[in-house]
Amino acid sequence: MILFSKNAFTAALSLLALAALGQACKDTAATASSKDWWETAQFYQIYPRSFMDSDGDGIGDLNGITSKLEYLKDLGVTAAWLSPIFKSPMVDFGYDISDFFDIQPEYGTLDDFRALIKKANELDLKIILDFVPNHSSNESDWFKKSVKRERGYEDYYVWHDGKINAETGKREPPTNWLQYFRGSAWEWVEERQQYYLHQFAVQQPDLNYRNPDVVAQMKRVLRYWLNEGVAGFRCDALPPLFEVLPDSQGQYPDEVLSGATEDAADRDYLTTTYIENQPETIDMVYQWREVLDDYQRIYGGNSRVLLIETYSPAWFTMQFYGNQSVNGAHLPFNFNLITVMEESPLSAANVKKAIDLWLNNMPAGRTANWVLGNHDKRRAASRYGQQHIDAMNMLIMILPGASVTYQGEELAMTDGEISWQDTVDPWACNSNADIYEKYTRDPARTPFQWTSGTNAGFSTGPTTWLPLAGDYATINVASESAAQRSHLHIYKALVELRKSVKTLQNGYTKYQALTEDVFVVKRSLSGAASIVYVSNFGSKEVTVNLQEFDKTLPASLELLIRSLASTRLEGASLATHELNLLPGEALVLSTE
Structure with missing residues (x-):
């Protein structure tokens, strides 16, 4: 069992209580279903550029991550997922890859990466890499060769002649398709005399997965990094991997107006029927899973996992899991706790809606997962409110399956304020000073807050690549570690509870919006x-009255963990038929 710091729980969760719960579960553990490591894992996303700077240049790097692996171990993290660390011009900060087989020099070297893997293995931490399959950088050798139509690379990307406007006689893009970062998804290349498709920035040309050579190449990328010791991959931006096939004349269809916005440059201005969620994308994920499974079969060791980013509707997302005859992704990421609350306020009813949307659609025998935030969304504490961050961290640890934490959520880090002058996100930079705040992802990417000192302990340099968030003096690892109670201590207690209590790994799940504001979950195991x-x-x-939720609950429950603002004491016995809750208060209780 991992021990907490001396000040962590003067009036907090009793380790004896945890031990007793763990002991009570031992007899049932033998009969409970066996779980692979990833099925109850605590995944932790690191945005390398903002996690820890080891050389004073104001940019996070691999050696910085290595120096902080003990922090992740202390948190109870199972696996760390690193946003892209590959060689890149950094137009989209690593998501525009020029060499899939090398490390971005700002972040270090391949030897630095190997040192990170070695240290992680010593600490029994797993490292997962971001796999960016949809596109490369336009500075990739692959793209340069494709522009020149070099043999073997002619169709590495999605090229098209475009079409001639009958009225003006001028050549135009093949379709009206729009990119994520605003504007046309087609770019003309004078040298090749064709347009290429880019569903993200102009500098991110889409790879052509209808070319078997591209499929084989990207499988080589997976095997290369598996050979370097990674435990799996998080696959970026899967919905646009394939676009619809052209017609018999080689033409693609236009998308129709969506009615969602009047901004003709915004991707939401049109539907995405022809450029997202094609059936071939599902099959491609199945092929990648086969690569990982074959690797384990040949070389042994733990399962190598495949995590999928998709904001697709449930009918499409659930296909990523696989079917009765084939395995797909281990975990298609579940963003419902983000997307449902983007459309409606945080409430018990909306939390239930988000959970229902996943559990009621998930194929039998598959594993759920719960995500609060990432580098593309505003920070969880800013979206939900800091008074609710403990409640949300509790929720994803109590629900069945795996949890995904974005760096800083354990501290209740909030968004930084980024001016137009300091904005670097291409999504925002493609807009203007009047509307950039709608698109910018920079506020969630500000440097991690280690201390209240210079540059929040992130860097010894004179500046940082993005300005610090304004609350770093109080919201940081050092301050929260030293405090008698803090968000950090609560997070660590949750992870410890989840690891030590089999009920949370194998138990039955029941949940309900008890009132408009009160949400309840019960996990039970025989x-x-x-x-x-x-x-x-x-x-x-x-x-x-919790007995309205479950009549089998005893007259009282023991308090294990409470949110930061709660005035109760751990170990207290609370009456189930008359439980008083303060605004924003969240509790984890036990029948033991």
């Missing part, structure tokens, strides 16, 4: 203590 989560997402104090 012969073991049940774990109950309850949270008040409202702005008013409420009293609820």
